[in-house]
Each structure stands twice: as C-alpha cells, then as structure tokens.
Amino acid sequence: MVQRNLAQRSDPDSWAGEIARARERLAVHLTKTPLVESDFLSRELGRPVLLKLESMQPIGAFKVRAALNSILTHLDECRSTGVVTNSSGNFAQAVAYAATRLGVESTIVMMRGASAFKRRRTEAFGGNVVLCEDSFEARFAATERIRVETGLRLLHPYNSPETIAGNGTLGLELLEQVSSAFDLYVPISGGGLIAGTTLAVKAGRPECSVFGVQSEANPSMKLSLEAGRPVRTAPAPSLADALTVLEPGSQTFPVVQEHVESVELVSEEGMASAVRLLAVEQKLVVEPGAAVSVAAALAAPRGRDRPLVCVLSGGNIAPESLRELLAAGS
Amino acid sequence: MVQRNLAQRSDPDSWAGEIARARERLAVHLTKTPLVESDFLSRELGRPVLLKLESMQPIGAFKVRAALNSILTHLDECRSTGVVTNSSGNFAQAVAYAATRLGVESTIVMMRGASAFKRRRTEAFGGNVVLCEDSFEARFAATERIRVETGLRLLHPYNSPETIAGNGTLGLELLEQVSSAFDLYVPISGGGLIAGTTLAVKAGRPECSVFGVQSEANPSMKLSLEAGRPVRTAPAPSLADALTVLEPGSQTFPVVQEHVESVELVSEEGMASAVRLLAVEQKLVVEPGAAVSVAAALAAPRGRDRPLVCVLSGGNIAPESLRELLAAGS
Numbered sequence: 087m088v089q090r091n092l093a094q095r096s097d098p099d100s101w102a103g104e105i106a107r108a109r110e111r112l113a114v115h116l117t118k119t120p121l122v123e124s125d126f127l128s129r130e131l132g133r134p135v136l137l138k139l140e141s142m143q144p145i146g147a148f149k150v151r152a153a154l155n156s157i158l159t160h161l162d163e164c165r166s167t168g169v170v171t172n173s174s175g176n177f178a179q180a181v182a183y184a185a186t187r188l189g190v191e192s193t194i195v196m197m198r199g200a201s202a203f204k205r206r207r208t209e210a211f212g213g214n215v216v217l218c219e220d221s222f223e224a225r226f227a228a229t230e231r232i233r234v235e236t237g238l239r240l241l242h243p244y245n246s247p248e249t250i251a252g253n254g255t256l257g258l259e260l261l262e263q264v265s266s267a268f269d270l271y272v273p274i275s276g277g278g279l280i281a282g283t284t285l286a287v288k289a290g291r292p293e294c295s296v297f298g299v300q301s302e303a304n305p306s307m308k309l310s311l312e313a314g315r316p317v318r319t320a321p322a323p324s325l326a327d328a329l330t331v332l333e334p335g336s337q338t339f340p341v342v343q344e345h346v347e348s349v350e351l352v353s354e355e356g357m358a359s360a361v362r363l364l365a366v367e368q369k370l371v372v373e374p375g376a377a378v379s380v381a382a383a384l385a386a387p388r389g390r391d392r393p394l395v396c397v398l399s400g401g402n403i404a405p406e407s408l409r410e411l412l413a414a415g416s
Numbered sequence: 417m418v419q420r421n422l423a424q425r426s427d428p429d430s431w432a433g434e435i436a437r438a439r440e441r442l443a444v445h446l447t448k449t450p451l452v453e454s455d456f457l458s459r460e461l462g463r464p465v466l467l468k469l470e471s472m473q474p475i476g477a478f479k480v481r482a483a484l485n486s487i488l489t490h491l492d493e494c495r496s497t498g499v500v501t502n503s504s505g506n507f508a509q510a511v512a513y514a515a516t517r518l519g520v521e522s523t524i525v526m527m528r529g530a531s532a533f534k535r536r537r538t539e540a541f542g543g544n545v546v547l548c549e550d551s552f553e554a555r556f557a558a559t560e561r562i563r564v565e566t567g568l569r570l571l572h573p574y575n576s577p578e579t580i581a582g583n584g585t586l587g588l589e590l591l592e593q594v595s596s597a598f599d600l601y602v603p604i605s606g607g608g609l610i611a612g613t614t615l616a617v618k619a620g621r622p623e624c625s626v627f628g629v630q631s632e633a634n635p636s637m638k639l640s641l642e643a644g645r646p647v648r649t650a651p652a653p654s655l656a657d658a659l660t661v662l663e664p665g666s667q668t669f670p671v672v673q674e675h676v677e678s679v680e681l682v683s684e685e686g687m688a689s690a691v692r693l694l695a696v697e698q699k700l701v702v703e704p705g706a707a708v709s710v711a712a713a714l715a716a717p718r719g720r721d722r723p724l725v726c727v728l729s730g731g732n733i734a735p736e737s738l739r740e741l742l743a744a745g746s
Contacts, residue, residue: 120450125474141699144455365738369471369731371699401699405742408695412735 096340098289105254111158121263126367134393147400149180155252164190170238172229174200177243182213195229203404244278245335257286267293268393271379274298275329277338298349299382301326308349328375356381362415373403426670428619435584441488451593456697464723477730479510485582486571494520500568502559504530507573512543525559533734574608575665587616597623598723601709604628605659607668628679629712631656638679658705686711692745703733
C-alpha cells in the first residue's frame with residue numbers, strides 16, 4: 087500500500103476503500119455493537135439520544151477494532167515476529183486479545199503505576215507485560231529499545247493508517263444504524279477514534295456533525311487546534327485515565343482540524359456524574375473516559391432536533407472506582 | 417376475544433396470533449432490545465453465550481412489554497377509567513411509564529417496605545403510589561378495594577393473556593436474532609416472562625430448550641412442578657426481590673409444566689457473584705433477579721454446543737446494593 091503524504095491525508099473519500107477493507111477483515115472477529123436509544127437522556131435533552139455500546143466489545147472497549155486491523159493487515163509478518171506496543175490501558179488489552187486470537191505473540195510496555203485492574207486484564211488476555219518507569223518518555227524509550235533489539239512489529243495505539251481505518255468501521259456501523267443526519271460526540275485521546283469515525287461518517291453522510299470531547303485536565307487536542315498544530319502538553323491526573331496523552335497524532339490531528347465542529351471539555355465532576363447516571367438510569371458500566379461523551383451532550387446547547395449519538399468507547403473501570411463514584415452520588 | 421379454558425391453554429400455536437398482535441401494538445413504542453455475545457462467558461462455557469438486554473428497555477426491565485400490551489389492548493377503557501396494579505418492583509415502574517405515555521392515569525399499590533429506589537422511580541414515571549402493609553395479602557386486599565371503589569381497570573403483573581402475549585414479543589425477537597436452535601435461561605417469578613417467551617419460541621422453533629431459574633429462597637415454581645399444581649409458599653428474603661411471589665399464575669403454570677425442561681435454583685452467593693461478573697466483565701448493571709439466568713448457566717452441565725441465551729430481565733438495582741455487591745468481590 088502506498089502511503090503518500092500521510093500527515094495531510096484528511097479527505098474522507100480517500101479513506102473509504104481502506105475503511106471498507108478493514109471492515110471485511112474484522113467481519114469474522116467482531117459483531118456490530120448495539121446502538122440503543124436512552125429513554126432517560128432523550129427526555130432530558132428533548133431529542134433522540136443514542137448510545138453506541140463499544141463497552142460490549144470483547145475487551146470492553148473500541149480499541150479491539152484497531153488492534154485486530156493492525157495485526158490482520160500484516161498477519162504473516164506479525165506471526166513470524168510478534169508485536170509490541172506501549173499502552174497502559176485499553177489498547178494494551180486489545181492488542182493482547184487480538185494477538186492471542188490470531189496466534190501472534192504480544193509484548194505490552196506499561197508504566198509501573200498503571201492500573202492493576204488493566205494490567206491483570208492484559209495478562210489474562212495473553213499479553214506479555216513489560217513494566218517501565220512512570221513517564222510517557224520512558225514508555226516510548228522502552229518500547230523502541232524492545233522493538234530494535236527483538237524485531238517485534240510496533241503497533242501504534244492511535245497514529246497509524248491501520249488504527250484509523252480500524253476505528254473507521256465504527257462510523258460505517260453508525261451510518262447503517264441511524265437513517266438520517268446526526269450529531270456525534272466522540273471522546274478524544276490521541277485522536278485515533280475520532281479520526282477514523284469522522285472519516286467514515288463524513289464520507290457517507292457529510293451533513294453529520296462531529297464533536298470531540300476531552301477532559302479539562304488533559305485538553306491536548308483543544309490546545310493543538312488553537313495552536314494550529316499538534317502541541318505537547320504535560321499529562322495531568324484525571325478520572326479519565328484513558329484520555330491522557332502527550333500530544334495528538336500527526337495523522338489524526340489534520341482530520342480533526344478539518345472535519346470536527348469543536349472540542350468540548352468536561353470537568354472531573356461532570357464525568358463522575360455521567361458515570362453514575364449511566365449506571366443508575368441506563369444500566370451500563372462505562373469508564374470515565376467514555377462517559378465524557380454523555381457529559382458533553384448534557385451540557386450542549388438545546389434547540390437542535392436531529393438525533394444525538396454518544397460513543398461509549400469503553401467500560402474498563404476498576405470495581406473499586408465504580409463503587410466510589412456510585413457512593414459520591416448518594 | 418373468547419377466553420375459553422384459559423388455565424389449560426398451553427399450546428404454543430394457539431398463542432401465535434395474540435403474540436403477533438402484541439408485537440404490532442408495541443412496535444411504535446419499543447425497539448428490539450440488543451442480543452450481545454459475551455466473549456467472557458462464551459470462553460467460560462465453551463459455547464456461544466448470548467445476553468438478551470432487557471435492562472435496556474425504557475424502565476430498565478422487560479415488564480414494559482406486558483404493561484404496554486395490557487393497556488393498549490383496552491386503551492379506550494383504560495383512558496376513561498385509569499388503571500390499578502399491585503407491584504413493588506419493575507411492574508410498578510412499567511405500568512407508570514406505559515400509562516403516562518398513553519395518557520392513562522395509573523395507581524400502584526406498594527408495600528410500605530418496598531425499596532425506596534423503586535418507589536421513587538415509579539413516581540418519577542408518573543404513577544400514583546398507594547402504600548399498604550408489608551404482606552402480599554394486604555397488597556391484594558388494598559388493590560381489590562381500590563378497584564371496586566374507583567372502577568379502575570386492574571392490570572395483573574403476570575397472570576393474564578395480555579401480559580403473557582406482551583412478554584411473548586421477547587421470544588419473537590430471539591427467533592430473529594438467533595438463527596439456529598438454542599438453550600434459553602429465563603428467570604421466574606410469577607411465570608409471566610417464561611410463559612410468554614416459551615410460547616413464542618416453541619411455536620417458532622420447537623427444538624429450542626427452555627430452562628427456568630429461581631432463587632433457592634423462593635422456589636415457588638419448582639415446588640409447584642413437584643406438586644403438579646400451583647402451590648403457595650411463604651416469601652423469604654432474598655437479594656432477588658424481583659423473584660419473590662406467593663405462587664405461580666394459574667395461566668403461566670401449565671405452560672411451564674408442559675414446555676420447560678427444568679427449573680434451576682440459584683443461591684444468594686451465586687446471584688451476587690453473577691451481578692459482579694456482569695458488571696466487571698460485561699459492563700452491564702443487572703439486578704440479582706435477572707443475573708440468576710447467568711448464575712444458572714454457569715452451573716449448567718458442560719458438553720452442549722448450541723448457543724445459550726440468558727435473559728437479563730432487568731437492571732433496577734439500587735446504587736447502594738450494587739456498591740455492596742461490588743465490594744464483596746474484592
């Protein structure tokens with residue numbers, strides 16, 4: 087595959103073929119995740135609110151789309167070399183799951199301070215976890231050293247065509263599940279999910295509007311949009327650990343810059359409250375970094391009547407964190 | 417409609433028309449609930465395990481099917497008289513929801529000791545709650561007094577053709593969502609859910625097998641099957657408050673007797689553990705009286721390979737109970 091001028095490739099039509107091929111690759115591995123109307127949120131917002139349940143994916147998060155597509159695109163090579171990635175969260179689990187399923191060895195570099203819950207799950211899915219110091223720089227360095235020394239194929243959590251096309255399959259599903267133009271709220275970390283989804287949705291139904299959502303603590307994409315280029319920000323602690331990133335991807339940033347209406351920021355209390363609401367009213371366990379889409383939708387200006395779709399990107403919250411958030415609301 | 421010899425009417429074909437009409441009535445009010453494959457449970461049991469998410473219904477439980485069908489079947493009468501029912505749980509919320517949606521006044525008789533969580537929700541859906549003493553006898557008596565004095569139309573939570581046909585729509589959805597013969601695990605309280613679902617499934621695909629599930633604390637249907645007739649049992653405390661009932665319905669019992677393979681009993685620890693597992697591994701908030709289907713499936717003999725479907729009949733667990741169950745597992 088010729089990958090020309092990747093950083094500038096933000097034209098939805100130019101991605102349609104790759105996203106369609108990703109969908110063919112994933113077809114035997116994943117089923118379409120449900121899109122359910124939330125009666126509670128629809129009444130609250132006065133228009134249909136639909137929730138895309140990526141939390142129902144095998145590992146409990148959307149990342150399995152990108153992990154499977156990244157390995158399947160280069161399956162023979164991955165089987166002979168194995169794969170390595172750096173992630174302390176859902177991509178770690180996704181790579182472990184996808185690799186094991188496809189007969190590939192996987193090594194995942196995690197920070198020592200990563201959530202024990204996510205580490206245990208990564209190992210349970212068959213990944214070899216290698217620990218490093220608690221910084222993004224140390225994690226990049228450890229990953230690069232392993233890649234060079236062992237020849238493992240590197241899988242990028244968000245900044246690669248395979249990741250973007252894999253995530254694009256979510257957009258194709260939405261086009262089938264909603265029959266008219268809609269507003270779409272998508273959490274942003276490195277931008278892989280929103281880039282893929284936006285490219286698919288805009289190619290199929292350009293009148294849809296996409297809104298990105300980040301935490302106030304880690305507004306890297308928002309600051310980058312203001313600066314007009316990807317800028318590096320210092321990671322800050324947040325309930326939404328899944329949304330902590332050093333900077334947007336060089337390949338994802340231009341897509342957001344060109345096609346996303348705005349990036350909304352959600353406070354810690356806003357995401358905590360959305361996690362509670364989703365558990366109590368909607369019977370869904372959703373992690374804070376995914377519940378931000380609902381928090382942003384609740385804060386959106388009223389008066390639009392097209393359906394509003396929130397991507398619930400994952401449900402991997404540790405049981406003790408869920409307990410604390412439920413207690414805070416009572 | 418002629419209702420001849422109702423207690424004996426357990427032939428699936430004789431119900432097909434009523435269930436099909438119920439589905440037409442409900443079509444503009446409810447969408448098909450998702451059926452998701454549980455990756456975790458499928459690996460655990462070595463065959464596809466599919467979860468029917470009735471927790472995604474508007475009130476968070478399947479009961480809205482029966483409530484809507486009961487009112488829609490006699491809509492003009494219900495609009496002129498209003499409706500009354502006795503329930504401390506999901507049927508209370510379902511009647512309040514359905515009545516409000518259809519422009520009907522609803523009165524719900526609840527025991528004083530009913531969960532504050534469920535009472536608040538019933539009122540939030542627009543139901544007029546009337547409290548009575550803490551016994552099933554007092555609740556029946558209060559309901560009957562209100563019915564006679566005010567002329568409200570009585571809606572039965574499980575023992576009426578409208579309820580059974582309304583619940584049958586769940587079975588029709590399963591036949592569309594699963595393409596081959598399957599084993600079905602269904603929680604039993606009064607038997608309305610399993611009767612309706614079984615009639616629909618057996619009419620469409622007689623080779624399916626249906627298993628009922630109750631709590632060890634309240635095994636009324638199991639004891640009734642052993643006795644060969646509906647017997648009255650003393651209600652005992654259980655996490656599965658939704659499954660507490662005095663006796664099976666006269667109309668639901670014969671269906672179970674003729675068409676259900678067996679009734680399995682689940683311990684309190686078994687249902688607590690299933691609630692935890694569904695929250696942590698499957699990202700679903702499920703009430704204990706619904707999680708029993710998964711608990712029974714986990715205890716089922718291995719060696720069958722057809723898909724196993726668990727009905728997750730509701731998600732209305734109070735946040736403080738969910739917190740306690742999550743804590744017990746850590």
